[in-house]
Amino acid sequence: MSFSTLESFAHQMDGEDPLKKYRDCFHIPPSKERDRSIYFCGNSLGLQPQTAYTLIKEELDAWKKLGVDGHLAGQRPWLPYHEFLTQHSSELVGALEKEVVVMNSLSVNLHLLMASFYRPTGKKKKILIENNAFPSDRYAVQSQLRFHQNHPTEDLLILQPDEGELITTSWILDYFEHHGDEIAMVLMGGVNYYSGQAFDMRAITQKAHEYDCLVGFDLAHATGNMEMNLHGWDVDFAAWCGYKYLNGGPGAPSGVFIHERHLGRKDIPRFEGWWGHDKSTRFKMPDEFIPMDTAEAWQLSNPPIFAMAPLLASLEIFNEAGIIKLREKSIRLTNYLEFLIKNTLDSKIKIITPSNKNNRGCQLSLQMIDPIDNIMDTLHKNGVTADWREPDVIRVAPVPLYNTFHEVWEFSNILNDIL
Numbered sequence: 432m433s434f435s436t437l438e439s440f441a442h443q444m445d446g447e448d449p450l451k452k453y454r455d456c457f458h459i460p461p462s463k464e465r466d467r468s469i470y471f472c473g474n475s476l477g478l479q480p481q482t483a484y485t486l487i488k489e490e491l492d493a494w495k496k497l498g499v500d501g502h503l504a505g506q507r508p509w510l511p512y513h514e515f516l517t518q519h520s521s522e523l524v525g526a527l528e529k530e531v532v533v534m535n536s537l538s539v540n541l542h543l544l545m546a547s548f549y550r551p552t553g554k555k556k557k558i559l560i561e562n563n564a565f566p567s568d569r570y571a572v573q574s575q576l577r578f579h580q581n582h583p584t585e586d587l588l589i590l591q592p593d594e595g596e597l598i599t600t601s602w603i604l605d606y607f608e609h610h611g612d613e614i615a616m617v618l619m620g621g622v623n624y625y626s627g628q629a630f631d632m633r634a635i636t637q638k639a640h641e642y643d644c645l646v647g648f649d650l651a652h653a654t655g656n657m658e659m660n661l662h663g664w665d666v667d668f669a670a671w672c673g674y675k676y677l678n679g680g681p682g683a684p685s686g687v688f689i690h691e692r693h694l695g696r697k698d699i700p701r702f703e704g705w706w707g708h709d710k711s712t713r714f715k716m717p718d719e720f721i722p723m724d725t726a727e728a729w730q731l732s733n734p735p736i737f738a739m740a741p742l743l744a745s746l747e748i749f750n751e752a753g754i755i756k757l758r759e760k761s762i763r764l765t766n767y768l769e770f771l772i773k774n775t776l777d778s779k780i781k782i783i784t785p786s787n788k789n790n791r792g793c794q795l796s797l798q799m800i801d802p803i804d805n806i807m808d809t810l811h812k813n814g815v816t817a818d819w820r821e822p823d824v825i826r827v828a829p830v831p832l833y834n835t836f837h838e839v840w841e842f843s844n845i846l847n848d849i850l
């Protein structure tokens with residue numbers, strides 16, 4: 432598709448956008464000069480769905496009027512409340528419903544999953560992560576290595592491309608040819624939080640399996656951003672958070688995927704709690720733990736209703752809009768941003784995110800060639816919310832649910848004026 436730098440073009444794209452009505456489903460924070468700021472931080476904290484308030488209020492009312500009976504009565508009983516999130520979540524990641532559960536927070540879930548899927552034996556004991564992995568993932572992985580009496584740096588392999596280069600799929604596949612025998616588990620971002628690079632999860636999983644490595648993906652930056660098919664790609668496990676692209680609100684619960692072939696197996700270790708017990712006999716409170724035969728076996732505790740309600744509100748919007756259509760718009764929106772930056776700011780900004788749409792989601796990471804002081808403050812004064820990573824990168828994420836082509840056009844003008 433060909434783009435234009437004219438403002439009228441941006442308006443035309445918005446006019447033709449089949450998803451434009453969803454913008455009004457969200458509260459867009461105002462700024463000093465604008466009713467609605469240009470919010471490009473959906474990769475960090477997604478915006479509040481208008482229906483979030485209603486869904487939380489429903490549960491406050493249920494608690495007020497029903498007390499403990501709210502576990503079984505009311506519009507959405509609390510005992511199975513997490514189940515209301517399962518279908519929409521599984522569709523977003525391309526999984527069977529029994530492979531998905533929403534619970535806890537992301538870093539907690541990474542540990543619960545590694546308790547099951549990091550099983551070092553002999554020299555096959557290393558963990559492979561990507562370069563610039565999110566710090567929490569790195570801490571989690573290194574503490575797992577220590578927990579198993581392995582070495583936190585020697586047994587940690589990092590996919591490290593040459594300076595200034597991006598990692599290519601063939602480079603990663605080749606890495607397994609050399610190190611596959613030492614790797615027990617792979618834990619990579621589906622989309623890297625820093626560069627915005629999306630990895631070929633299918634190819635990586637397939638190659639890793641040739642070497643009997645278990646493969647997990649951290650989908651914090653992929654879920655709600657990319658189309659995925661975790662089941663079909665044969666991924667072993669994955670987790671994501673509910674508050675970035677999923678708009679579930681600060682600290683919203685995380686989602687977990689465990690491939691069908693690992694469900695209902697007695698030979699996989701797991702940390703257990705009563706919510707993982709077979710739900711038909713859970714309240715007989717038996718001494719012996721009988722696991723659910725779904726991913727819910729990994730649940731420990733009863734679900735946090737007030738934290739889940741806004742996530743449910745958002746998942747209902749995703750379900751209505753559809754991830755396929757959202758991704759189509761997202762590709763256009765981000766390609767348009769790339770076009771404007773290349774056309775107007777090519778000498779001042781290097782885009783470190785891959786330019787092929789298959790290797791990125793909506794985020795572009797813009798590296799300042801000559802970083803200027805307080806650029807984020809200046810952007811903010813102009814009504815733009817984006818994210819800064821030291822020493823010189825602005826992460827910009829126009830999301831298809833609530834951002835517009837005209838905002839992208841305005842952003843590129845504001846940035847141009849500043850630089």
Ligand SMILES: *Cc1c(COP(=O)(O)O)cnc(C)c1O
Pocket residue numbers: 536537538539565567568620624649651652672
């Ligand atoms: C956002 C993010 C986290 C955050 O972890 P929490 O446990 O939700 O605080 C972890 N890993 C990645 C890759 C992230 O992008």
